[in-house]
Amino acid sequence: MTTPAERTRRVAQVAARHADDVDREGRFPSEAVSALRAEGLLGIQIPERLGGEGADMNRIAETCFALGQACAATGMIFAMHQIKVASLVTHGVESAWHRTLMQRVAQAQLLVASATTEGGIGGDLRNSLCAVEAHGDVFSFRKDATVISYGAHADVILATGRRHADAAASDQVLVALLADQITLERTSRWDTLGMRGTCSDGFVLAARDVPTVQILPKPFAEIAAQSMLASSHLLWSSVWFGIASGAVDRARTFVQAEARRRPGTVPPGALRLAEAVSALQTMKGAIHGGLRRFAEAQDAPDELGSIGFAVVLNNVKTTASTMAVAIVQLALGIVGIAGYKNGTPFSLGRALRDVLSAPLMISNDRIHGNTANLLLVQKGGGQLLSA
Structure with missing residues (x-):
């Protein structure tokens, strides 16, 4: 049996082959979604007792990352699907109808919007x-x-x-x-x-x-706080990390090629490449920190709905979305005109256009405003620092 990573890799290869056409035509990435179905990845979050694989948020985030590198649209569709599945898994198990729906998602690989x-x-x-x-x-x-x-x-x-x-x-x-x-x-x-x-x-x-x-039995306010907040911010951020990582990979390849052409010299973009890699590692740390925080709170509904948890996850989203844009722009500066042009091995136009959506969904200004309101009523100052 192939590993989850191998299944994801095969889907990413399909997504990458069609990514430029999907972007150019503004069309649904049907080939990649068909590959997701064929590999059984749409139902991986469904509990094993309902026919799924019981995948945790870390595994789903890794898939979002890999798909984001290959085709941002495919990665985002997978992320949004899993965000909705998370609401079913977290809040639908008490309902016979929704348990049956989850079985159908796993067995028929239904796409949820x-x-x-x-x-x-x-x-x-x-x-x-x-x-x-x-x-x-x-x-x-x-x-x-x-x-x-x-x-x-x-x-x-x-x-x-x-x-x-x-x-x-x-x-x-x-x-x-x-x-x-x-x-x-x-x-x-x-x-x-x-x-x-x-x-x-x-x-x-x-x-x-x-x-x-x-109708799901829990009020939407609870669903939003206990499943949608974390899954949205963590999975979206993982897609953006994939876009940024792909851009840095192209910049690294470009700088290495420059170094081979001029042995004994340091290419002009090398220092900027080091800066980009450092920023990428910082972004990765922020996302992994959010994933750890979610894993610690996952079985504690009160903690998932707490002010401290919301602030931490809000900051993951705003940090990752801001850094992703900056990293792709930095990679474009390293590659230069070869990245600005379409159709080169170093083209970064699609990555830049895709990643510019990150601060807009949901608007970082709206999230900062929400965080500010939460901080006004939060008691104590040590909780966030220890979170």
Whole structure:
């Protein structure tokens, strides 16, 4: 039996072959996602008793890293899928319907997407305008989702909405909707600078007569705090680390080639390469620190929902997203015009365009604002330093 690393490597090779075309055409990386299915990687997080492999966050992060090096869009799709699976695994095991869904994800390698953004509320996923409208044991649902990444290609969409029509905007639930239960009316096209292959179009998502058992039993506030916060920041950051690492690899190859052409001299880019490698190691340390923090808190819901934990994971995201951009820019400066041009062994245009999305999803300013509010009510000063 092949190892997880070998399976990931095979998928990454497929993703890399098609990455330029996916970016150029702004199309879904169907070849890479088919390879993920063939290697059984979409269901690795599902518990073994439900047909999965029970993979932990470290293993999933390693896969995000490898895919990010090969094709950032593929890496991000895999990361977003696993973020939603984490919500099912963490909060759906008490529900028979959601246990069956997890079995299907593992067996049929279903692709899971997210519909948390909504017209009228900006990027604030902790508030909703739409609501679940229950009628007996079924409900209807309609959401103006300004972004549903790879929504047209998903087998399952997890969507947020108010608990009922009279509920407060923050009183939300998470509903699991199967592709054959919904209609998607496209309202916008994902024509962007980078991350073009995520196909994050906008849709009006509508569903009727959906069984109420498909509503996850936990309030979305708990789901967001206890699974989405950590998995989003850690897995996104792992994709960005892959992009940055790939850029530094190209810069290293370029500098080594320069050194071979001029024996006995230090190429001009060598010092900048050392700087880039140092920054990359610092970024890696921040992500690994976040993964350790999550592993320590994973079985303690109170800790996962604590202020200290949220601050630490927020800082992982803002640090990694900022550093990733700086590292790719540094690599471009080392490689120079050969990196600026498309179609060379050292081209970095796609990496730079993709990584520029990092500080924007979710906006670092929004996260810093949230962290500032948390720090205003946190007691004591030693907890963060020891975390």
